[in-house]
Amino acid sequence: QEAAKYDKKVMVLDFVTPTPLGNSWGLGGTCVNVGCIPKKLMHQAALLGQALQDSCKFGWQFTEEVKHNWMTMTESVQNYIGSLNWGYRVALREKKVTYENAYGEFVGPHTVKATNKRGVEKLYTAERFLIATGERPRYLGIPGDKEYCISSDDLFSLPYCPGKTLVVGASYVALECAGFLVGLGLDVTVMVRSILLRGFDQDMANKIGEYMEEHGIKFIREFVPIKVEQIEEGTPGRLKVIAKSTNGNQIIEGEYNTVLIAIGRDSCTRNIGLDKVGVKINEKTGKIPVNDEEQTNVPYIYAVGDILQDKLELTPVAIQAGRLLVQRLYAGATTKCDYVNVPTTVFTPLEYGACGYSEEAAVEKFGEENIEVYHSHFWPLEWTVPSRDNNKCYAKIICNIQDNERVIGFHVLGPNAGEVTQGFAAAIKCGMTKEQLDSTIGIHPVCAEV
Amino acid sequence: GKNEYDLLVIGGGSGGLACAKEAAQFGRKVAVLDYVEPSPQGTKWGLGGTCVNVGCIPKKLMHQAALLGSALKDAQHYGWNIAQPVHHTWSVMAQAVQNYVKSLNWGHRVQLQDKKVKYFNMKGTFSDPHTIRALTKAGKETIITAENIVIATGGRPKYPTHVAGALEYGITSDDLFWLKESPGKTLTPFVFNVSLECAGFLTGIGLDTTVMMRSIPLRGFDQQMASLVTEHMESYGTKFLKRCFPTKVEKLESNRLQVTWKNTDLGTEETDSFDTVMWAVGRAPDTGTLNLEKVGVKTNSETGKIIVDASEATSVPHIYAIGDITEGRPELTPTAIAAGKLLSQRLFGQSSELMDYDNVPTTVFTPLEYGCVGLSEEAAVQCYGSDNIEVYHAYYKPLEFTVAERDATQCYMKMVCLRESEQRILGLHFIGPNAGEVIQGFALGIKCHATYPQLMKTIGIHPTCAEEITKLHITKRSGLDATVTGC
Numbered sequence: 001q002e003a004a005k006y007d008k009k010v011m012v013l014d015f016v017t018p019t020p021l022g023n024s025w026g027l028g029g030t031c032v033n034v035g036c037i038p039k040k041l042m043h044q045a046a047l048l049g050q051a052l053q054d055s056c057k058f059g060w061q062f063t064e065e066v067k068h069n070w071m072t073m074t075e076s077v078q079n080y081i082g083s084l085n086w087g088y089r090v091a092l093r094e095k096k097v098t099y100e101n102a103y104g105e106f107v108g109p110h111t112v113k114a115t116n117k118r119g120v121e122k123l124y125t126a127e128r129f130l131i132a133t134g135e136r137p138r139y140l141g142i143p144g145d146k147e148y149c150i151s152s153d154d155l156f157s158l159p160y161c162p163g164k165t166l167v168v169g170a171s172y173v174a175l176e177c178a179g180f181l182v183g184l185g186l187d188v189t190v191m192v193r194s195i196l197l198r199g200f201d202q203d204m205a206n207k208i209g210e211y212m213e214e215h216g217i218k219f220i221r222e223f224v225p226i227k228v229e230q231i232e233e234g235t236p237g238r239l240k241v242i243a244k245s246t247n248g249n250q251i252i253e254g255e256y257n258t259v260l261i262a263i264g265r266d267s268c269t270r271n272i273g274l275d276k277v278g279v280k281i282n283e284k285t286g287k288i289p290v291n292d293e294e295q296t297n298v299p300y301i302y303a304v305g306d307i308l309q310d311k312l313e314l315t316p317v318a319i320q321a322g323r324l325l326v327q328r329l330y331a332g333a334t335t336k337c338d339y340v341n342v343p344t345t346v347f348t349p350l351e352y353g354a355c356g357y358s359e360e361a362a363v364e365k366f367g368e369e370n371i372e373v374y375h376s377h378f379w380p381l382e383w384t385v386p387s388r389d390n391n392k393c394y395a396k397i398i399c400n401i402q403d404n405e406r407v408i409g410f411h412v413l414g415p416n417a418g419e420v421t422q423g424f425a426a427a428i429k430c431g432m433t434k435e436q437l438d439s440t441i442g443i444h445p446v447c448a449e450v
Numbered sequence: 451g452k453n454e455y456d457l458l459v460i461g462g463g464s465g466g467l468a469c470a471k472e473a474a475q476f477g478r479k480v481a482v483l484d485y486v487e488p489s490p491q492g493t494k495w496g497l498g499g500t501c502v503n504v505g506c507i508p509k510k511l512m513h514q515a516a517l518l519g520s521a522l523k524d525a526q527h528y529g530w531n532i533a534q535p536v537h538h539t540w541s542v543m544a545q546a547v548q549n550y551v552k553s554l555n556w557g558h559r560v561q562l563q564d565k566k567v568k569y570f571n572m573k574g575t576f577s578d579p580h581t582i583r584a585l586t587k588a589g590k591e592t593i594i595t596a597e598n599i600v601i602a603t604g605g606r607p608k609y610p611t612h613v614a615g616a617l618e619y620g621i622t623s624d625d626l627f628w629l630k631e632s633p634g635k636t637l638t639p640f641v642f643n644v645s646l647e648c649a650g651f652l653t654g655i656g657l658d659t660t661v662m663m664r665s666i667p668l669r670g671f672d673q674q675m676a677s678l679v680t681e682h683m684e685s686y687g688t689k690f691l692k693r694c695f696p697t698k699v700e701k702l703e704s705n706r707l708q709v710t711w712k713n714t715d716l717g718t719e720e721t722d723s724f725d726t727v728m729w730a731v732g733r734a735p736d737t738g739t740l741n742l743e744k745v746g747v748k749t750n751s752e753t754g755k756i757i758v759d760a761s762e763a764t765s766v767p768h769i770y771a772i773g774d775i776t777e778g779r780p781e782l783t784p785t786a787i788a789a790g791k792l793l794s795q796r797l798f799g800q801s802s803e804l805m806d807y808d809n810v811p812t813t814v815f816t817p818l819e820y821g822c823v824g825l826s827e828e829a830a831v832q833c834y835g836s837d838n839i840e841v842y843h844a845y846y847k848p849l850e851f852t853v854a855e856r857d858a859t860q861c862y863m864k865m866v867c868l869r870e871s872e873q874r875i876l877g878l879h880f881i882g883p884n885a886g887e888v889i890q891g892f893a894l895g896i897k898c899h900a901t902y903p904q905l906m907k908t909i910g911i912h913p914t915c916a917e918e919i920t921k922l923h924i925t926k927r928s929g930l931d932a933t934v935t936g937c
Contacts, residue, residue: 381514
């Protein structure tokens with residue numbers, strides 16, 4: 001859309017290869033269809049369930065037993081997504097960007113072959129190319145995984161309630177999904193191979209895990225599934241999962257209605273003809289290395305988003321990188337995308353917002369004696385009346401003593417963590433120090449003032 | 451002779467307690483006097499001041515109760531099967547809130563004890579610059595002397611005494627939070643944030659609520675934002691009587707109240723009956739019984755507030771004042787707390803740091819919340835001239851409103867910046883859910899002299915409302931449509 005502003009002739013190829021279970025979706029990519037958007041809406045549904053419980057203490061009366069209807073929620077969510085798909089198509093048309101619902105692959109220099117759903121092929125040439133194909137969920141590679149298990153690609157449009165669910169994985173996708181499923185009243189178990197939220201501050205990750213456990217999610221730690229069998233067909237059916245311990249020979253079995261695999265995502269770079277034009281990819285991970293201007297080793301081919309090596313897999317990062325790239329190419333701008341201090345939020349039942357270094361990373365980079373960690377538990381005012389946990393919410397900032405106690409890491413665990421963290425990220429961008437933090441007056445009474 | 455205490459604090463509210471506790475940390479001998487004169491309706495409360503007992507705390511909790519009412523409506527769209535309509539019981543909420551407040555009163559007493567601060571539940575009057583005559587409710591007298599005295603007695607709601615029946619039949623926020631029974635059909639005349647916030651949550655819990663305003667809402671706040679806030683309240687169900695002012699209140703046989711008012715637009719006189727009339731005319735500083743004239747502490751002739759310098763010192767050496775009682779300061783809990791702490795650090799801890807009252811963020815907890823920090827657009831224009839400022843703005847829709855089919859017409863944000871090359875941010879205004887949480891971090895950024903380019907370099911967190919701030923790019927000057935579209 002940005003390129004079209006500069007009167008360039010632009011084309012977008014978008015194609016969704018159906019999931020093993022046959023699921024597909026419209027224009028907009030992961031975020032809109034099977035990521036951030038449906039995830040946050042279902043998280044909201046779960047939060048509303050909690051709000052229902054709180055509301056009794058605040059004087060609201062209704063029959064105690066309130067049940068959740070999966071279909072009502074999913075239909076509303078899918079309708080909204082449909083409106084976004086439509087919105088994108090209209091926006092592209094208005095900006096005179098040509099859109100083709102076809103699978104693109106390089107066939108030669110400056111040339112791409114586009115194959116649509118019916119197998120019709122067309123060839124297109126362009127001066128420049130941008131690869132932004134993103135990723136898809138990885139499967140376990142065990143018997144029964146593709147036949148019987150679902151992934152996040154299927155969950156948000158599942159036409160039946162998933163029932164008793166086993167979530168395999170400890171990524172934020174796994175924990176967020178487990179979180180809202182339990183919030184909607186389902187029986188949820190999470191099977192974890194080793195640690196939670198690899199790459200995130202582990203102190204915070206453990207607190208998230210603890211909170212989830214106390215709120216009804218069962219964890220099976222240090223096990224991996226080795227086989228999934230179908231006991232009974234149905235919507236949902238019944239599945240048997242056999243798992244093996246990661247340290248020892250212990251085997252366990254369990255029965256579930258649904259098994260959701262969330263162990264990671266793989267880049268869609270292997271089958272798009274990159275070898276034909278000489279674009280180098282990391283053979284192991286499938287990711288594309290780029291320079292700080294998002295350029296691959298082939299000068300006229302660029303890449304943004306989840307497929308980039310060593311960059312964050314986040315929607316706003318992809319958007320920012322894409323826009324700035326185009327402004328550099330066509331508007332004479334020089335600003336590069338700033339990948340430092342990118343804030344993020346994990347929308348688990350107790351939300352976690354973070355910006356900057358984790359405690360471990362800070363210690364590694366600066367040395368333990370050169371950093372100071374300030375921390376505090378807090379009790380959101382709204383949790384007092386309904387007597388919700390009074391020592392779970394937590395905030396910590398990590399400061400670099402040698403650099404004027406500059407804040408290099410910000411972590412908060414509590415309601416609306418995303419809203420809280422955003423402003424602090426802006427402040428960190430401005431080089432905020434502990435002293436400036438201390439001299440800023442808090443808004444009362446909100447969580448962020450802590 | 452030698453003074454009994456190093457520090458005597460008169461007033462056990464946000465500012466007073468913070469000051470006292472901080473001084474105690476330095477090993478000083480500290481005492482706090484706290485006394486609550488019952489309201490005309492007879493309401494009184496424990497240690498903690500306005501914020502804890504009749505301000506921020508109960509207000510936010512009742513606001514939360516109202517928000518939960520909206521959440522119950524939303525929940526249906528998200529698949530929860532609740533039979534509508536759902537009813538609210540005032541007494542359940544009030545009791546829960548009051549119990550929590552009482553636990554805070556208790557908590558404060560325990561804290562004072564732990565920190566070895568002496569607490570007197572007595573009313574104080576100055577005898578001389580280092581001596582206070584303290585009286586219990588029963589009239590028993592104690593003389594207290596102190597090297598330093600801090601006045602932090604705060605304020606109490608004013609009554610429009612020129613309106614017949616106002617004092618006898620009306621209540622104020624002092625009483626609202628302690629009502630055992632529902633206020634029923636309520637009228638809140640005049641408009642300060644307190645009355646809008648109260649009207650907001652009363653509407654939210656299902657009560658018939660009317661706000662009466664003579665002129666503009668939220669005086670002192672950015673007026674564009676203020677009208678969006680009241681617009682939302684109108685669509686939310688609160689009734690507004692604009693450009694009207696009350697002339698008398700009478701009690702009917704049914705025990706209801708009949709209010710007569712003048713409509714300045716039509717030049718007519720109108721009446722209606724209500725169960726409760728809650729005045730929100732503003733607050734008056736609580737200096738009446740202090741006997742300030744005796745020791746020469748100067749007050750502002752118009753407002754009655756105590757005049758202080760940048761170090762919170764009054765016109766009399768060793769006598770200081772902090773919080774709502776001081777002239778020219780924001781009437782906010784966090785500023786009182788900060789001022790109190792810094793004062794003690796300067797008096798007893800060798801610090802010289804003064805309180806910075808610039809860029810204090812605040813939030814109005816109306817049904818659609820409004821958070822802001824820095825200058826309003828009007829103030830910026832007045833200060834720098836409209837040619838020298840740039841206003842970036844956007845109308846947005848919180849994701850959670852989509853499925854819930856909620857109206858987001860008033861969800862709006864704007865950033866007022868200097869137009870010159872650096873584009874420093876002068877003010878940030880946000881209307882939407884969790885406005886306080888959104889604004890807090892940005893207030894920090896503004897403290898760090900954040901500029902528009904720095905904010906644009908900050909990546910957004912997705913999906914949140916706050917991220918829209920990092921994406922602001924349409925200026926008012928351009929005249930372009932400022933509605934956010936797409937992901």
